[in-house]
Amino acid sequence: xxxxxxxxxxxxxxxxxxxxxxxxxxxxxxxxxxxxxxxxxxxxxxxxxxxxxxxxxxxxxxxxxxxxxxxxxxxxxxxxxxxxxxxxxxxxxxxxxxxxxxxxxxxxxxxxxxxxxxxxxxxxxxxxxxxxxxxxxxxxxxxxxxxxxxxxxxxxxxxxxxxxxxxxxxxxxxxxxxxxxxxxxxxxxxxxxxxxxxxxxxxxxxxxxxxxxxxxxxxxxxxxxxxxxxxxxxxxxxxxxxxxxxxxxxxxxxxxxxxxxxxxxxxxxxxxxxxxxxxxxxxxxxxxxxxxxxxxxxxxxxxxxxxxxxxxxxxxxxxxxxxxxxxxxxxxxxxxxxxxxxxxxxxxxxxxxxxxxxxxxxxxxxxxxxxxxxxxxxxxxxxxxxxxxxxxxxxxxxxxxxxxxxxxxxxxxxxxxxxxxxxxxxxxxxxxxxxxxxxx
Amino acid sequence: xxxxxxxxxxxxxxxxxxxxxxxxxxxxxxxxxxxxxxxxxxxxxxxxxxxxxxxxxxxxxxxxxxxxxxxxxxxxxxxxxxxxxxxxxxxxxxxxxxxxxxxxxxxxxxxxxxxxxxxxxxxxxxxxxxxxxxxxxxxxxxxxxxxxxxxxxxxxxxxxxxxxxxxx
Numbered sequence: 170x171x172x173x174x175x176x177x178x179x180x181x182x183x184x185x186x187x188x189x190x191x192x193x194x195x196x197x198x199x200x201x202x203x204x205x206x207x208x209x210x211x212x213x214x215x216x217x218x219x220x221x222x223x224x225x226x227x228x229x230x231x232x233x234x235x236x237x238x239x240x241x242x243x244x245x246x247x248x249x250x251x252x253x254x255x256x257x258x259x260x261x262x263x264x265x266x267x268x269x270x271x272x273x274x275x276x277x278x279x280x281x282x283x284x285x286x287x288x289x290x291x292x293x294x295x296x297x298x299x300x301x302x303x304x305x306x307x308x309x310x311x312x313x314x315x316x317x318x319x320x321x322x323x324x325x326x327x328x329x330x331x332x333x334x335x336x337x338x339x340x341x342x343x344x345x346x347x348x349x350x351x352x353x354x355x356x357x358x359x360x361x362x363x364x365x366x367x368x369x370x371x372x373x374x375x376x377x378x379x380x381x382x383x384x385x386x387x388x389x390x391x392x393x394x395x396x397x398x399x400x401x402x403x404x405x406x407x408x409x410x411x412x413x414x415x416x417x418x419x420x421x422x423x424x425x426x427x428x429x430x431x432x433x434x435x436x437x438x439x440x441x442x443x444x445x446x447x448x449x450x451x452x453x454x455x456x457x458x459x460x461x462x463x464x465x466x467x468x469x470x471x472x473x474x475x476x477x478x479x480x481x482x483x484x485x486x487x488x489x490x491x492x493x494x495x496x497x498x499x500x501x502x503x504x505x506x507x508x509x510x511x512x513x514x515x516x517x518x519x520x521x522x523x524x525x526x527x528x529x530x531x532x533x534x535x536x537x538x539x540x541x542x543x544x545x546x547x548x549x550x551x552x553x554x555x556x557x558x559x560x561x562x563x564x565x566x567x568x569x570x571x572x573x574x575x576x577x578x579x580x581x582x583x584x585x586x587x588x589x590x591x592x593x594x595x596x597x598x599x600x601x602x603x604x605x606x607x608x609x
Numbered sequence: 610x611x612x613x614x615x616x617x618x619x620x621x622x623x624x625x626x627x628x629x630x631x632x633x634x635x636x637x638x639x640x641x642x643x644x645x646x647x648x649x650x651x652x653x654x655x656x657x658x659x660x661x662x663x664x665x666x667x668x669x670x671x672x673x674x675x676x677x678x679x680x681x682x683x684x685x686x687x688x689x690x691x692x693x694x695x696x697x698x699x700x701x702x703x704x705x706x707x708x709x710x711x712x713x714x715x716x717x718x719x720x721x722x723x724x725x726x727x728x729x730x731x732x733x734x735x736x737x738x739x740x741x742x743x744x745x746x747x748x749x750x751x752x753x754x755x756x757x758x759x760x761x762x763x764x765x766x767x768x769x770x771x772x773x774x775x776x777x
Contacts (some may be wrong), residue, residue, distance in 0.1 A: 174634055176622045177662035178740070182700040186746045193750065 173257065175384050183385045187373050193381060194220075199422055201377045204430065206324055206437040212351065213329030217321040220379065221311035224318050226325035227304045230332075232343070235291070235298040243290020244300040247275050249307070249318055256310040256380075271315055274404060275305070278319055278360050278393040282401035285326060286355040292334050293341060299331060301354065312379035315391055319362040324434055327356055328441070360401040361430050362393045363423045367409050374415070376422065390416070392423045396431045611636045611706065611736040613672035618692070620701070620734030621680065623663045631659060636703075636736040639677055643667060647681035649689035657694065664695040664740060666732055695732060699742030700749050706737050708760050719759055722771050723752060 183193070190198060202220030209215065213228030236244065249272050251259045259265075279285070290299040303325060305318050330351030333344045366378035366386040378386060388407025394400050400420065405411065501507060613619075613635060621633030621641060631643045643665065648657045659665070671679040682692040712719060712733055720731070729743035729752055739756060743749040751774065759767060 173636065174622050174624050174662065176664050176701055177660065178664050178695070178697060178699060179701050180662070181697065182746070182749070186750070189746050191746055191750060193753070195750070195754070 175381075179381065180385050183381060184368065187368050187375065187382075190373075192375065193379065196377075198374065199376045199426075201426060201430075202379075204320065204433060206320070206434065208328060208437075208441045213325050215321060215325050215328055216308075217317050217324065219313060219317040219320070219377070221309055222313060222317045223308040224314070224321040225306045225308055226318075226321035227306075228325045228329040229302050229304075230329075231300045231302070232292065232297050233300045234296060240295040241291045241298075242287040243298045245280055245285060245287065246300060246302045247272070247279060247305075247322070248303070249275055249305040251307050251310075251314075254309070255307040259307075259310070270406070271318065274315055274362070274391065274393075274402065275318060275322060277402045277404075278362055279303070279322055279326075282358075282360045282393070282395075284323070284356055284358050284360055284395070284401075286357060289355045293336060297341065301326075301329075301331075310380060312381075312383050313364055313377050315362050316364055316377065319360070319393065320430065320434070323356075323359045323361065324438070326354055327359070327434070327438055329354055358395040358397060358399070359431055359434065360393045360395045361427045362391055362402070363426050365390045365392075365419050365422075367407070367411075371409055371411055371415060374419070376426070390419055392420055394420070394423045394427045396428055398424050610638070613637050613641065613669050613678040614735075615669050615672045617672070617735040618666065618668045618733075619680075619736040620695070620732060620738040620740060621665045621667065621736075622701075623659055623661050623665060626659070626661060631665075633665060633680060635678070635680075635734075636738065637678070641669070641678040641680045643680045643682070647683055648693055649683050649687070659694060664701060665693070666695055666734065666740075667692050695740055696742065699730065699740050700753060701738055701740045702753055702757065703737050704739060704757060705760055706735070708756075709733055709735060709737055709739070712756075718764065719756075719767065722768070723755065726751075726771065726775055 186192065192198075194202070196202070203218075205218040207216050207218075211227075214226070216223060216225050233244065235242065249268070251265075251268055251271075253259050253261050285301070290301065292298060303322055305321055307314055307318070330346075330353050332346065333349040333352050335342050335344070364377065366375045366382055367373070367388050367390065368375070368386055370387060375382060375386075378389070383389075386407070388405065388409030390405045390411065391403070392400060393402040611619075619635050621635045621643070623631050624634050624640060625632040629645055631645065633641045633643055635641050645651060645656050645659070646653070647667075647670075651657055665680075665682065667680040667682040668684070669678055670681045682689060684690050684692075711717065713735075723729070727743065727748055729741060729748065731752075732740040734740075741749055741752050741756075743752060755767075755770065758770070762770070
């Protein structure tokens, strides 16, 4: 499906609102939307909601042989998918520019920053290492996918526990979660992306753009930073020209925001940890509340249910009994039958309308021919039998009727009006063309 | 998802101009077509000034599942009766179809209460789109947020919110 186009009206309004420093949802220029983090029952599964943008992250691990040029390091694999339920413009299986850009950003942010210690993922040097796979799915697109995705990614990695492994000489034992508690990944720091949207050639700046604001922005600057004020990745796209002090200002804002978000993440992780230890309920079923729409509820109306049975009987006896219908199938050929005669032919002058309708008719019987071919060969044997000799339908007012092989039906063109190709088996399906039947 | 119905008044966004016909996006599975002659007072020489991206308020002339839907901006007697190109300012946003029908009911309380706050122009399209224009950007934004929130608020909550606003 195509995405809804942005009307000029909306674009003008948004730009005007930004000039007056007003945002659609009433935020300030540097405000983030509400961030909610919820965890699933498995370790390493979480959903992050940034306003209405939702991202689901899942981490999984596997023992594989390492890359030949890095025998002592584990392997990290990141994948971001834009699900079609996120926005009408996203189609499955198509690599858009946006998807490639987001994937590259996530990789740079999480892999190149070395936030995960890959050396600790090595089990047997040169033979077996852990491959950690992070899958991110975008569930709803309301702007600023990259921020939500980076938060989801890092939270899932922090939350994930891999099975414990012990090596005794040549033997490697992988313990199940029941035998030994799974071990968390060793994470050095938490890089978080913050996006800045620019409008009017860099005059106005907004943090965390929503979907509408993203459509009208000139360009975006994305800075990934951790709470120690180290910049992990910085990317500017959209072709805007930024002045040096703007970039510095953005990085200062990023530092503040990252500190807030990191604190939020820590709290969420601790909460979840506590709930699991105490044996309370955890998982998505608990953390995502039911939302009810109650504005349109109508009060239940009282229904008078007295005397319902008697009323029902009255109605039944008063109604006329259904007319009796006799079904007498007429066998044309083995394998086909006709029930009923059809209505009498009420078309007056057939000869002129014949030729025009002939073209339509052929087109239609072509269509039915295709259908019949697809309907497989239960009737195939009967069809071949009936088509062996030409059957002439008498009493019809059209010209000679010749039945040819069904294969020829597919090859014929519409221009022929003289020889009509009919097939009684096909006509049995097509009850609308009553004038072709033998006159009753 | 909106399904076009004959006679429904909707707000469409112009996506393309193809000779004599405009293509409009109405939020359905197909784009609707609108002839340039279907405006009040339009002749071959006197064409309406419609650009790509403009908003149009019109009704469906033809809308069934077999054919491409067709819109017009005049009614059966040739008068526009409020339809046509929507002005340049103001803001367009989307709500659920149920809310639109509720707002279009006669004597809708929400609209009456809102009109007591300050004057504004409002166009409701049956495809879920609403266009609002008030004097300032701030007022427009307030109306937008109230209408979006009306989906989930009960009558009392709404009255409270409006009382707070009019108190300010």
